[in-house]
Amino acid sequence: MNTHFMKHLECVLCKKTYPIGAYFTCPCCGEKGILDVVYDYETIKKFMTKDTLKQDDDHSMFRYRYLLPVQTDHMKDMLKIGWTPFYRAHRLETYLGLRKLFIKDESVNPSGSLKDRASAIAVLQAIDQGVNAVSCSSTGNAASSLACHAARMGIPAYIFVPKRAPIGKVNQLLLYGAHVTLVDGDYNQTYQLSKEAIEHFGWYNRNAAVNPYLVEGKKTVGYEIFEQKDLRPTDWIAVSVGDGCTIAGIYKAIYDFKKLGLIHKIPKLLGVQSEGCAPFVEAYQTQSPLKKAEEHTIADSIAVGVPRNPIKAIHAVEKTHGAWIAVPDENILEAMRLLGTHEGLCAEPASAAALAGIKEALKQGIIKPNESVVMIHTGHGLKDPVNAQKAVGSPPLCSPELNAFIKQHESLKETPHD
Amino acid sequence: MNTHFMKHLECVLCKKTYPIGAYFTCPCCGEKGILDVVYDYETIKKFMTKDTLKQDDDHSMFRYRYLLPVQTDHMKDMLKIGWTPFYRAHRLETYLGLRKLFIKDESVNPSGSLKDRASAIAVLQAIDQGVNAVSCSSTGNAASSLACHAARMGIPAYIFVPKRAPIGKVNQLLLYGAHVTLVDGDYNQTYQLSKEAIEHFGWYNRNAAVNPYLVEGKKTVGYEIFEQKDLRPTDWIAVSVGDGCTIAGIYKAIYDFKKLGLIHKIPKLLGVQSEGCAPFVEAYQTQSPLKKAEEHTIADSIAVGVPRNPIKAIHAVEKTHGAWIAVPDENILEAMRLLGTHEGLCAEPASAAALAGIKEALKQGIIKPNESVVMIHTGHGLKDPVNAQKAVGSPPLCSPELNAFIKQHESLKETPHD
Numbered sequence: 001m002n003t004h005f006m007k008h009l010e011c012v013l014c015k016k017t018y019p020i021g022a023y024f025t026c027p028c029c030g031e032k033g034i035l036d037v038v039y040d041y042e043t044i045k046k047f048m049t050k051d052t053l054k055q056d057d058d059h060s061m062f063r064y065r066y067l068l069p070v071q072t073d074h075m076k077d078m079l080k081i082g083w084t085p086f087y088r089a090h091r092l093e094t095y096l097g098l099r100k101l102f103i104k105d106e107s108v109n110p111s112g113s114l115k116d117r118a119s120a121i122a123v124l125q126a127i128d129q130g131v132n133a134v135s136c137s138s139t140g141n142a143a144s145s146l147a148c149h150a151a152r153m154g155i156p157a158y159i160f161v162p163k164r165a166p167i168g169k170v171n172q173l174l175l176y177g178a179h180v181t182l183v184d185g186d187y188n189q190t191y192q193l194s195k196e197a198i199e200h201f202g203w204y205n206r207n208a209a210v211n212p213y214l215v216e217g218k219k220t221v222g223y224e225i226f227e228q229k230d231l232r233p234t235d236w237i238a239v240s241v242g243d244g245c246t247i248a249g250i251y252k253a254i255y256d257f258k259k260l261g262l263i264h265k266i267p268k269l270l271g272v273q274s275e276g277c278a279p280f281v282e283a284y285q286t287q288s289p290l291k292k293a294e295e296h297t298i299a300d301s302i303a304v305g306v307p308r309n310p311i312k313a314i315h316a317v318e319k320t321h322g323a324w325i326a327v328p329d330e331n332i333l334e335a336m337r338l339l340g341t342h343e344g345l346c347a348e349p350a351s352a353a354a355l356a357g358i359k360e361a362l363k364q365g366i367i368k369p370n371e372s373v374v375m376i377h378t379g380h381g382l383k384d385p386v387n388a389q390k391a392v393g394s395p396p397l398c399s400p401e402l403n404a405f406i407k408q409h410e411s412l413k414e415t416p417h418d
Numbered sequence: 419m420n421t422h423f424m425k426h427l428e429c430v431l432c433k434k435t436y437p438i439g440a441y442f443t444c445p446c447c448g449e450k451g452i453l454d455v456v457y458d459y460e461t462i463k464k465f466m467t468k469d470t471l472k473q474d475d476d477h478s479m480f481r482y483r484y485l486l487p488v489q490t491d492h493m494k495d496m497l498k499i500g501w502t503p504f505y506r507a508h509r510l511e512t513y514l515g516l517r518k519l520f521i522k523d524e525s526v527n528p529s530g531s532l533k534d535r536a537s538a539i540a541v542l543q544a545i546d547q548g549v550n551a552v553s554c555s556s557t558g559n560a561a562s563s564l565a566c567h568a569a570r571m572g573i574p575a576y577i578f579v580p581k582r583a584p585i586g587k588v589n590q591l592l593l594y595g596a597h598v599t600l601v602d603g604d605y606n607q608t609y610q611l612s613k614e615a616i617e618h619f620g621w622y623n624r625n626a627a628v629n630p631y632l633v634e635g636k637k638t639v640g641y642e643i644f645e646q647k648d649l650r651p652t653d654w655i656a657v658s659v660g661d662g663c664t665i666a667g668i669y670k671a672i673y674d675f676k677k678l679g680l681i682h683k684i685p686k687l688l689g690v691q692s693e694g695c696a697p698f699v700e701a702y703q704t705q706s707p708l709k710k711a712e713e714h715t716i717a718d719s720i721a722v723g724v725p726r727n728p729i730k731a732i733h734a735v736e737k738t739h740g741a742w743i744a745v746p747d748e749n750i751l752e753a754m755r756l757l758g759t760h761e762g763l764c765a766e767p768a769s770a771a772a773l774a775g776i777k778e779a780l781k782q783g784i785i786k787p788n789e790s791v792v793m794i795h796t797g798h799g800l801k802d803p804v805n806a807q808k809a810v811g812s813p814p815l816c817s818p819e820l821n822a823f824i825k826q827h828e829s830l831k832e833t834p835h836d
Contacts, residue, residue, distance in 0.1 A: 059477060079762055080503040080523075087497065091572055108498075108526045110762060112800060152762030154509055158820070171803055174810035177759030181824065193827055200823055341595030344497055344528060344570030382530060382800035385589055392592035402576070405618055406599065409611055 005044055005066050009035040009212060012311045020069070024210050034312060035212040036252075037069055041259045050262065053227060059083040061117055061220040067256055068220075069213045070124040079110040079152050081120050082220055086228035089375075091342040096359060100372035102234065103343065104225050106379065107351070111141070111148035111172070113301075113379035114221055114246060119145035121217035122206035123153050129204070133158055136206035137183075137194030140169035141301050141379050146206050147178035158203055160194035162187055164300060169383055186295055188306045208245040209308025215249045222253020225374055226263050233263055234372035236322070238270040238361075240353040241280055242302035244313025246378065247271050251316030267374070269322035270367070271313065272357030274299045274349075276329060279307055280314070284324040298329045298387050301350035301379060323366050327356040335359070336381065336391040346381035346388075354378070423462055423484050427453040427630060430729045438487070442628050452730055453630035454670075455487055459677045468680060471645060477501040479535055479638040485674055486638075487631045488542040497528040497570050499538050500638055504646035507793075509760040514777060518790035520652065521761065522643050524797065525769070529559070529566035529590070531719075531797035532639055532664060537563035539635035540624035541571050547622070551576055554624035555601075555612035558587035559719050559797050564624050565596035576621060578612035580605055582718060584802045604713055606724045626663040627726025633667045640671020643792055644681050651681055652790035654740070656688040656779075658771040659698055660720035662731025664796065665689050669734030685792075687740035688785070689731065690775030692717045692767075694747060697725055698732070702742040716747045716805050719768035719797060741784050745774040753777070754799065754809040764799035764806075772796070 008017040011026035011033045018026075018035065026033025044066045056063045061082030062075040085108065089101040106114035119142065126134050134150050135158040136142055143159045150157035157178040161170060162185060173180050183190040191207065198205045208214045226233055233254075241247050247269055257263045273281050276297030283290045290310050295303040307313065317324060327335075335352035339345040347355075354375045361367040381388050426435040429444035429451045436444075436453065444451025462484045474481045479500030480493040503526065507519040524532035537560065544552050552568050553576040554560055561577045568575035575596040579588060580603060591598050601608040609625065616623045626632045644651055651672075659665050665687055675681045691699050694715030701708045708728050713721040725731065735742060745753075753770035757763040765773075772793045779785040799806050 077508075079505065080526075085498040090495075091570075105498075105528075108528065110523075110526065111764070112798075148762040148764070150762075151759055152509075167803060167807070171806040171810055172764055172800065175754065175758035175764055175799060175806055176762060177755070179820070181820075196827070197820070197823055201819070336593065337595070340593035341569055344566040344568075344594060346529070346566075346590055346593055380530075380800065381593060382590065382798065385585060385803055388589040388593055389585070392589055401619070402597065402599075402615070405615055409614070 005039055006069060007038045007040050010038050012036055012315070024205065024212060031210060032311060034210065034309060037212055037216055039067060039256070045260055048260065050231065061120065061217065064220050064223050067216070068121065069216050070121060071128050074124055074127050074153070077153065078120060078124070078149065081109055081116045083224060084108055086225065087343065089343050092338065095338065095342060096362060097369050098362060098367070098373060099370050100234065102229070102374045103345065104221060104374055104376045105345065106221065107345070107347065107377055111145040112383055113141040113145060114218065114376065115141040115145040116149065117217040117220050118142065118208055118214040118245070119149045119206065121213050122146060122204060123149045123155060125213060126155060126204035127153065131202070131204040132156070133201070133203045134206055135159065135194060135198050135203040137161070137190040140165045140383070142206070142208060143178070144169055144172040144176070147173045147176035150178070151176040158197065160190050160197070162190045172383070187304050191308065207308070209243045215245055215252055215312070218246055218249030219252040219256065221376065222250040223257060226253070226257055231263055233265050233267040234374050235267060236270055236367055236371060236373040237267045237376065238272060238354045238358050238373060239376040240299065240302045240350050240357070240378065241271040241273055241313060242304040242307065242350070244280070244307045244309035247316045248309055248312035251312070251319065254320065266320050269317050269320045270357055270361055271317050271322065271324045272353050273324070273326050274302060274329060274332060274353055275326045277303045277305060278326040279305065281324045281326040298390065299332055299349035299353050300384070301348060302353065323361065325357045325361050325366065327353060327360050331356040331360065333391040336388070339377070345377055347377055348379040348381050348384045349387050351378040423457055424487055425456045425458050428456050430454055430733070442623065442630060449628060450729060452628065452727060455630055455634055457485060457674070463678055466678065468649065479538065479635065482638050482641050485634070486539065487634050488539060489546050492542055492545050492571070495571065496538060496542070496567065499527055499534045501642060502526055504643065505761065507761050510756065513756065513760060514780060515787050516780060516791060517788045518652065520647065520792045521763065522639060522792055522794045523763065524639065525763070525765065525795055529563040530801055531559040531563060532636065532794065533559040533563040534567065535635040535638050536560065536626055536632040536663070537567045537624065539631050540564060540622060541567045541573060543631060544573060544622040545571065549620070549622040550574070551619070551621040552624055553577065553612060553616050553621040555579070555608040558583045558801070560624065560626060561596070562587055562590040562594070565591045565594035568596070569594040576615070578608050578615070580608045584718065584804060587801055590801070605722050609726065625726070627661045633663055633670055633730070636664055636667030637670040637674065639794065640668040641675060644671070644675055649681055651683045651685040652792050653685060654688055654785055654789060654791040655685045655794065656690060656772045656776050656791060657794040658717065658720045658768050658775070658796065659689040659691055659731060660722040660725065660768070662698070662725045662727040665734045666727055666730035669730070669738065672738065684738050687735050687738045688775055688779055689735050689740065689742045690771050691742070691744050692720060692747060692750065692771055693744045695721045695723060696744040697723065699742045699744040716808065717750055717767035717771050718802070719766060720771065741779065743775045743779050743784065745771060745778050749774040749778065751809040754806070757795070763795055765795055766797040766799050766802045767805050769796040
């Protein structure tokens with residue numbers, strides 16, 4: 001490992017420290033005792049400054065190599081992950097009545113989602129450690145990204161997926177040559193089984209929540225948002241939440257860049273869940289501990305009834321003075337249409353949920369119309385054609401003129417939905 | 419228009435010249451008389467050199483603004499198109515027994531295909547000319563890319579699509595808010611009807627073959643391949659061919675960069691078609707004029723029985739001393755698996771056809787094992803989940819150890835295909 005810059009691991013609960021590589025979770029606190037990588041910021045400051053960043057011509061997540069828990073040797077062989085587009089969304093600003101909206105487009109990563117950033121760390125650590133296979137349980141995106149990057153690097157991938165995962169996602173896994181096991185159970189059961197198999201076979205464990213290194217990959221999306229906004233953060237960053245690892249990653253990005261003196265303002269984090277599976281929102285609203293939630297939502301990528309990384313996620317919102325919000329599925333479908341028709345972006349439900357959350361937060365006065373917001377577009381809509389179909393609903397009406405023209409031509413039929 | 423750098427239009431048949439903007443096709447030669455944009459290379463040479471390119475921090479197709487037929491004003495508002503990854507494909511090289519294979523990954527463009535480059539020109543020209551809507555007929559990718567960029571820029575898009583287009587592609591159109599008309603006919607009938615409607619309503623015509631400006635967008639993929647290969651072209655560039663506009667664009671890139679003194683070697687172009695629809699290959703093998711072909715292939719993006727841009731495409735292969743080759747659908751499905759399992763790339767059938775063509779050309783001795791080849795990966799596999807399913811076939815077998823482990827766990831079922 002790149003131990004020059006990592007100092008140690010620290011338990012999020014008891015704050016005990018451990019050497020790098022020692023454990024995934026705290027031996028004292030158990031599975032809730034997720035560990036956090038602590039860096040030697042004083043040394044990193046010498047290598048990574050505003051100026052070195054500006055001059056760095058590595059336009060991928062690996063431009064942040066000093067802040068990643070992997071050796072640099074194999075980065076060049078990976079597919080290009082990160083340094084994804086950061087768009088101003090003028091047309092949606094007008095629609096929403098919001099001063100500034102930016103969209104970070106993670107759908108153009110190699111496997112079509114933000115999860116590529118975490119899977120990159122998994123595959124590179126597996127290589128660094130000489131482990132012979134990688135594995136995870138996932139509702140889809142984590143799995144397809146792991147399968148994708150493992151294929152590129154020639155490493156077998158063993159994937160455990162709940163049966164409800166959309167067909168596009170499962171086919172993508174198989175196309176990458178992954179060994180796929182569809183589990184006849186919910187996310188939690190799938191996770192438990194993968195955990196046992198991983199222990200049994202000694203595979204690299206890419207289950208994001210318990211692996212302290214993966215969030216280090218995910219955080220790079222936050223670094224990029226800051227750099228692409230000239231190191232002047234917006235008032236808010238909105239992202240949908242399942243296990244809680246992505247929002248934890250964004251908080252880590254804030255923490256790191258603040259420590260390095262690269263940003264001075266702390267953006268508030270808006271954690272968005274679907275009403276059909278909103279354990280974080282319920283805990284936040286009732287000021288009570290997390291309870292297992294049902295998983296009834298079209299947003300399968302965030303349908304996680306028992307989040308595996310609750311503490312980091314809750315901290316992320318608390319420490320930034322952010323908020324949690326839930327949105328119904330119909331608002332998620334509307335957000336998919338809004339992203340498509342106003343910005344030319346094709347989002348899967350879990351991704352569009354972030355926009356639905358921004359709209360709801362504006363309505364509730366949580367976000368003010370004169371504030372600036374980043375929405376993280378986490379995954380491509382093509383991954384989930386069934387819900388894309390739901391989102392578009394009945395065919396759009398043509399103008400009377402076009403209809404009349406079409407009627408004059410026998411061989412034309414205006415039936416987009418048969 | 420950016421008339422500082424365009425000199426005139428020239429007919430590919432009679433070589434007559436016309437002022438920029440005058441016509442789409444030659445008034446003397448009719449629809450076969452596709453026009454070609456001729457630039458003032460002497461002036462462009464002053465603005466665009468090896469050094470200026472190296473220093474240009476516009477990492478999109480618009481880094482080639484001096485060689486594009488659009489004003490620069492609105493380029494900054496577009497989604498990010500181009501400067502897509504250029505990968506060395508070590509694992510496929512080993513598999514194929516080929517010295518050097520590179521893959522240009524166009525699937526990470528905003529709408530998931532190379533067609534974004536042409537649609538960008540259409541949308542920007544529509545804005546430059548103050549036209550109120552854009553339109554095209556397309557088997558899918560041209561349409562979804564037009565709908566995507568029109569949505570981003572706030573312009574209505576009218577799309578005519580043959581009914582056989584995969585559902586993922588049609589839903590993508592509707593999600594972008596396009597006015598979609600599914601045509602109960604083949605590609606040719608769809609094209610004819612769109613042509614009439616475009617004339618009737620005065621929309622901007624994004625039908626690639628007859629519009630001389632769109633190939634100017636497509637050619638940027640060639641420029642990038644050269645730049646990303648340090649201006650030392652490979653022996654071959656392989657790409658699948660439908661209408662013929664993409665291969666014509668690559669030839670234009672060769673022509674322009676040669677004229678500007680940026681490259682010195684001419685790569686041979688390998689035009690790949692599906693056996694189920696191979697009019698170019700048949701004409702090439704029989705040394706006879708193009709004949710209308712059936713459209714029976716899974717590679718819907720290149721299933722074009724009557725190519726609309728034959729002359730430029732045939733010239734492209736002839737002038738580079740390249741070759742035409744046809745591959746059966748089963749080889750295309752195999753190529754989809756090869757790209758996935760060896761490089762972590764998810765390709766639609768038309769895209770994978772290029773790899774199948776390289777494999778076949780190696781077998782036939784057209785490409786030599788010691789040569790270097792670029793494969794253009796034109797479109798994302800997620801656009802066509804039905805054929806992705808066909809490609810993956812029956813579920814992969816798990817190891818006996820994993821099977822034994824799974825059998826110990828009741829709630830697990832190894833049934834990826836139910």
